[in-house]
Amino acid sequence: MPEIDDATAERHREKMAKRKAVQDAEVAGKTVEKGLLLVHTGPGKGKSTAAFGLALRMLGHGRRVGVVQFIKGARDAGERRALAAFGDAVAWHTMGEGFTWETQDLRRDIAAAERAWAQAEALMADPSIALLLLDELNIALRYDYLELGRVLAALAARRPELHVVVTGRNAKADLLAAADLVTEFGQVRHPFAAGVKAQEGIEF
Amino acid sequence: MPEIDDATAERHREKMAKRKAVQDAEVAGKTVEKGLLLVHTGPGKGKSTAAFGLALRMLGHGRRVGVVQFIKGARDAGERRALAAFGDAVAWHTMGEGFTWETQDLRRDIAAAERAWAQAEALMADPSIALLLLDELNIALRYDYLELGRVLAALAARRPELHVVVTGRNAKADLLAAADLVTEFGQVRHPFAAGVKAQEGIEF
Numbered sequence: 089m090p091e092i093d094d095a096t097a098e099r100h101r102e103k104m105a106k107r108k109a110v111q112d113a114e115v116a117g118k119t120v121e122k123g124l125l126l127v128h129t130g131p132g133k134g135k136s137t138a139a140f141g142l143a144l145r146m147l148g149h150g151r152r153v154g155v156v157q158f159i160k161g162a163r164d165a166g167e168r169r170a171l172a173a174f175g176d177a178v179a180w181h182t183m184g185e186g187f188t189w190e191t192q193d194l195r196r197d198i199a200a201a202e203r204a205w206a207q208a209e210a211l212m213a214d215p216s217i218a219l220l221l222l223d224e225l226n227i228a229l230r231y232d233y234l235e236l237g238r239v240l241a242a243l244a245a246r247r248p249e250l251h252v253v254v255t256g257r258n259a260k261a262d263l264l265a266a267a268d269l270v271t272e273f274g275q276v277r278h279p280f281a282a283g284v285k286a287q288e289g290i291e292f
Numbered sequence: 293m294p295e296i297d298d299a300t301a302e303r304h305r306e307k308m309a310k311r312k313a314v315q316d317a318e319v320a321g322k323t324v325e326k327g328l329l330l331v332h333t334g335p336g337k338g339k340s341t342a343a344f345g346l347a348l349r350m351l352g353h354g355r356r357v358g359v360v361q362f363i364k365g366a367r368d369a370g371e372r373r374a375l376a377a378f379g380d381a382v383a384w385h386t387m388g389e390g391f392t393w394e395t396q397d398l399r400r401d402i403a404a405a406e407r408a409w410a411q412a413e414a415l416m417a418d419p420s421i422a423l424l425l426l427d428e429l430n431i432a433l434r435y436d437y438l439e440l441g442r443v444l445a446a447l448a449a450r451r452p453e454l455h456v457v458v459t460g461r462n463a464k465a466d467l468l469a470a471a472d473l474v475t476e477f478g479q480v481r482h483p484f485a486a487g488v489k490a491q492e493g494i495e496f
Contacts, residue, residue: 100398107393118489141345146493148374170352189311276474285322289350
């Protein structure tokens with residue numbers, strides 16, 4: 089890197105001091121605390137992974153986390169084993185039965201979604217849970233395995249301090265409208281396109 | 293949910309059997325195994341969180357993870373404490389000095405970025421590391437605290453099995469071009485806009 093002369097350093101200092109003032113004012117203006125409804129959607133990779141990262145963060149603060157998987161994944165092996173290190177602080181429930189093209193059984197898919205939703209409601213009612221991860225709930229809603237109205241009503245009526253993160257592609261518009269934070273995961277480039285297979289620690 | 297009649301169930305089964313055949317053929321076509329360069333960029337929340345989720349997944353497979361933070365965050369408290377549960381399996385290095393508007397010192401920022409990069413190179417050379425997280429490296433590159441050419445050359449010359457994930461907004465075009473997987477985190481809605489403050493377990 090080139091040497092920085094004093095004038096450059098001073099211009100930088102002044103610019104950053106102004107920026108800090110703006111940042112500080114912004115932070116001071118935020119005063120509301122409440123449980124958030126977060127939605128991770130879009131075609132890109134990382135929707136569930138980011139939700140598990142959030143779980144990790146919450147666990148780091150000594151809080152409990154609930155996980156309900158609406159689609160049973162072969163892909164969760166790594167996270168599940170890692171989160172086992174936190175023992176009781178993670179309530180993990182895999183209720184789904186695999187992707188719908190694996191089961192090929194509509195009635196079984198619907199029954200699995202119903203069981204998963206019942207588990208989600210139980211965890212919503214458990215005051216020890218600070219964050220509830222409803223993994224791939226968007227898939228169950230998209231295929232109408234669960235009624236959207238019922239899900240939205242329960243989310244709206246949840247404990248006010250409970251954070252909920254919903255993952256999966258094709259989130260319903262009414263769920264997005266109800267959310268406090270929506271992140272759209274855009275796929276810019278994916279290694280599968282170059283013939284790279286799913287690898288341990290990356291895709292599962 | 294309404295009752296499913298037999299004809300509907302059968303149509304579903306046929307459709308899903310076809311879909312499974314397509315999926316299976318796709319998976320069978322992917323045979324390459326290699327260390328990937330992943331980039332998480334864009335204005336949305338979750339870029340670092342998703343990278344920490346990936347770290348969690350790798351740890352679940354019993355592999356070691358390296359973390360170099362190019363910008364020291366007050367925001368990492370939760371992840372850092374949680375990852376401490378994995379002891380030696382996580383090599384965590386916070387080399388940055390806080391956001392550039394906090395330090396207001398260009399020379400110090402550059403020196404910190406240099407130290408962070410030296411640490412990154414050391415971890416790239418350590419064969420026990422399966423995944424290296426270069427958190428907010430994009431920020432250091434954007435402000436030219438580090439020379440992009442040097443960083444790209446080192447990434448290209450890394451151990452072929454090493455996965456690297458680079459996070460931060462405004463990733464440089466040449467880094468994106470070199471990446472195997474790029475996820476653009478789009479911000480659709482953010483609670484700060486509604487006056488909600490940063491909360492434990494969510495933003496830090």
